[in-house]
Amino acid sequence: xxxxxxxxxxEDVGFxxxxxxxxxxxxxxxRHRVFNTPISEQGIVGFAIGAAAQGLTPVAEIQFAxxxxxxxxxxxxxxxxxxxxxxxxxxxxxxxxxxxxxxxGHGGHYHSQSPEAFYTHVPGLRVVVPxxxxxxxxxxxxxxxxxxxxxxxxxKMMYRTAVEEVPTGDYTIPVGQARLAREGxxxxxxxxxxMVAVAEQAAAVVQEQGGVSCEVIDLRTLLPWDRAxxxxxxxxxxxxxxxxxxxxxxxFGAEIVAAISKRCFLRLESPPVRVCGYDTPFPLIYEPLYxxxxxxxxxxxxxxxxx
Amino acid sequence: MHGRALANALRRATxxxxxxSAPVLNRLWSRNQQTQAASDDSSLLEVDVVPYSTHxxxxxxxxxxxxxAELQQFFETMYRMRRMEIAADMMYxxxxxxxxxxxxxxxxxxxxxxxxxxxxxxxIITSYRDHCTHLGRGGSVLEVxxxxxxxxxxxxKGLGGSMHMYKVENHFYGGCGIVGAQVxxxxxxxxxxxxxxxxxxxITMYGDGAANQGQIFEAFNMAALWDLPxxxxxxxxxxxxxxxxxxxxxxxxxxxxxxxxxxxxxxGMDALAVKNGVAYAKEYAVANGxxxxxxxxxxxxxxxxxxxxxTYRTRDxxxxxxxxxxxxxxxxxxxxxxxxxxxxxxxxxxxxxKKEVDSAVEEAKAGPLPKEEMLWKNxxxxxxxxxxxxRDSKTKIKxx
Numbered sequence: 001x002x003x004x005x006x007x008x009x010x011e012d013v014g015f016x017x018x019x020x021x022x023x024x025x026x027x028x029x030x031r032h033r034v035f036n037t038p039i040s041e042q043g044i045v046g047f048a049i050g051a052a053a054q055g056l057t058p059v060a061e062i063q064f065a066x067x068x069x070x071x072x073x074x075x076x077x078x079x080x081x082x083x084x085x086x087x088x089x090x091x092x093x094x095x096x097x098x099x100x101x102x103x104x105g106h107g108g109h110y111h112s113q114s115p116e117a118f119y120t121h122v123p124g125l126r127v128v129v130p131x132x133x134x135x136x137x138x139x140x141x142x143x144x145x146x147x148x149x150x151x152x153x154x155x156k157m158m159y160r161t162a163v164e165e166v167p168t169g170d171y172t173i174p175v176g177q178a179r180l181a182r183e184g185x186x187x188x189x190x191x192x193x194x195m196v197a198v199a200e201q202a203a204a205v206v207q208e209q210g211g212v213s214c215e216v217i218d219l220r221t222l223l224p225w226d227r228a229x230x231x232x233x234x235x236x237x238x239x240x241x242x243x244x245x246x247x248x249x250x251x252f253g254a255e256i257v258a259a260i261s262k263r264c265f266l267r268l269e270s271p272p273v274r275v276c277g278y279d280t281p282f283p284l285i286y287e288p289l290y291x292x293x294x295x296x297x298x299x300x301x302x303x304x305x306x307x
Numbered sequence: 308m309h310g311r312a313l314a315n316a317l318r319r320a321t322x323x324x325x326x327x328s329a330p331v332l333n334r335l336w337s338r339n340q341q342t343q344a345a346s347d348d349s350s351l352l353e354v355d356v357v358p359y360s361t362h363x364x365x366x367x368x369x370x371x372x373x374x375x376a377e378l379q380q381f382f383e384t385m386y387r388m389r390r391m392e393i394a395a396d397m398m399y400x401x402x403x404x405x406x407x408x409x410x411x412x413x414x415x416x417x418x419x420x421x422x423x424x425x426x427x428x429x430x431i432i433t434s435y436r437d438h439c440t441h442l443g444r445g446g447s448v449l450e451v452x453x454x455x456x457x458x459x460x461x462x463x464k465g466l467g468g469s470m471h472m473y474k475v476e477n478h479f480y481g482g483c484g485i486v487g488a489q490v491x492x493x494x495x496x497x498x499x500x501x502x503x504x505x506x507x508x509x510i511t512m513y514g515d516g517a518a519n520q521g522q523i524f525e526a527f528n529m530a531a532l533w534d535l536p537x538x539x540x541x542x543x544x545x546x547x548x549x550x551x552x553x554x555x556x557x558x559x560x561x562x563x564x565x566x567x568x569x570x571x572x573x574x575g576m577d578a579l580a581v582k583n584g585v586a587y588a589k590e591y592a593v594a595n596g597x598x599x600x601x602x603x604x605x606x607x608x609x610x611x612x613x614x615x616x617x618t619y620r621t622r623d624x625x626x627x628x629x630x631x632x633x634x635x636x637x638x639x640x641x642x643x644x645x646x647x648x649x650x651x652x653x654x655x656x657x658x659x660x661k662k663e664v665d666s667a668v669e670e671a672k673a674g675p676l677p678k679e680e681m682l683w684k685n686x687x688x689x690x691x692x693x694x695x696x697x698r699d700s701k702t703k704i705k706x707x
């Protein structure tokens with residue numbers, strides 16, 4: 001689907017961006033539609049909101065999700081509330097802001113963080129986190145076409161590690177619907193982004209070890225999130241584990257656990273558990289200890305089953 | 308007494324008074340006898356305005372053309388704005404209006420002069436002091452008053468309140484609640500004008516308080532880098548909340564603070580000076596890129612309703628402004644001195660506007676409240692199947 005109102009901008013995106021995500025776009029669509037910005041995150045997001053309010057479809061890039069914080073006010077007070085506070089006169093639904101997030105192996109304090117939970121606290125925004133290349137394309141196209149503003153977090157680890165066949169044509173994956181990544185009957189594991197792969201690996205390990213069958217849900221969209229899919233799964237398995245890279249306290253796992261505990265209270269076989277980053281700054285050399293790993297998820301599965 | 312601020316204000320006041328009261332400044336003539344005979348309203352009048360200060364740009368001319376019709380329209384619009392804000396003040400004190408409310412009286416010449424140089428295809432975004440912006444963009448007193456009272460017949464259906472008026476058909480992108488946060492949006496609005504090559508500009512308004520926000524400079528840089536048609540309009544009313552401009556800004560020469568970007572300082576108490584400066588700046592911006600316009604103005608009321616406006620400035624200062632630089636009185640004397648309207652005619656206009664405002668107030672009071680279901684509407688484009696409990700547990704309000 002061609003939309004001449006789509007514009008792409010951000011720091012260094014003109015020559016492909018630091019992660020080469022926009023490679024070749026400027027040659028194909030021209031400098032007036034694909035251009036570099038100064039290092040001004042607050043300005044970039046405010047600019048995108050203004051362009052979207054005029055009916056354009058801006059796709060802005062924040063080079064690392066760690067740098068998104070200066071723009072927090074623009075997301076919270078301008079973007080998220082534009083439709084509501086104007087009684088539907090205006091909106092900035094055309095806007096999509098992409099930001100690479102998460103661990104990358106050596107990123108340290110300021111190139112590794114997962115700030116998604118901050119944005120899940122803001123009605124009016126949609127928060128999307130794809131779990132792989134095929135998912136990323138379908139969800140990104142859906143986000144760009146979506147009539148609400150979207151914050152789109154891309155797991156930067158996967159820029160280099162993920163290998164997958166991706167359809168060449170146009171396709172979209174609906175925003176707001178979770179994906180059943182693996183079917184199972186004993187434990188439900190909810191994850192997003194890079195952690196979906198970790199959950200799947202842990203599920204394979206416990207299946208092989210002793211036949212514990214895990215259902216893995218790729219949440220895909222964190223706000224508003226697909227409670228129904230998670231509820232149906234936990235109603236079946238009676239056990240819930242949520243895995244995310246962000247620090248555990250006030251992470252989005254807390255919201256999922258609270259909501260599902262209420263909805264599935266009498267069907268739970270064990271207390272819902274979170275396997276998350278620790279409440280520390282994102283560490284440099286301790287990254288392998290900090291990031292939820294397959295063994296940590298495996299342990300949590302065993303704990304849940306033995307409870 | 309704030310010596311520096313007051314001295315500056317009075318200096319400006321004295322010089323402008325001298326100019327506006329000098330009878331030789333204004334002369335009437337007509338393009339031809341027929342036009343004059345057909346309609347005095349369109350006869351041209353030349354008025355001199357106080358010189359502009361400029362930064363990296365030549366000054367606009369200081370002789371401004373106007374007509375009786377225009378002056379009368381300025382008078383009516385500014386008087387309507389003034390009466391509306393005074394009514395808002397009264398309604399606030401009577402508790403018909405609650406919450407946060409920022410009044411514009413004193414600054415009317417800025418909007419009225421600006422709109423005279425713009426079309427409704429030019430877009431405007433401003434801060435929370437936006438009641439009169441709505442009027443300037445073609446809105447009605449009723450829409451504003453009903454919005455202030457949270458009524459469904461308000462400008463934003465009662466959902467936005469004082470700080471959030473919008474007029475989509477006339478490209479008014481709103482009142483924004485966070486100091487300075489609308490400025491990067493204005494750069495985005497300007498980009499869209501350039502992208503579509505529609506020859507229009509984005510007016511991005513902010514106050515002298517907001518001028519010290521970091522994101523302003525991000526927006527300046529991007530707009531200048533990409534030659535966006537943006538007029539950054541700094542309404543310098545000399546107090547960022549309760550702090551005098553020079554106490555909050557290392558340089559209170561806001562028109563120079565774009566550095567590489569040109570700027571013009573305009574007498575924001577003179578609608579004609581504003582009209583002339585904005586017309587000049589618009590032409591510049593469409594051809595070249597952004598420009599800063601500092602409007603030297605003054606708010607009579609405090610920052611908001613909780614601020615009496617008298618703790619950080621003297622009553623003398625306020626009354627001097629009213630006596631010497633009032634934007635409505637300036638236009639009134641032009642109309643009278645040039646014998647375009649007499650006192651009785653002006654009184655008649657004032658009476659009609661007072662009546663209009665009074666009936667808008669009554670109509671707003673009688674207006675309906677928004678439906679409860681609006682609580683959960685317009686968060687996202689589609690409602691998410693939410694429902695809410697009513698006061699008693701049996702009542703559920705469904706969203707459509």
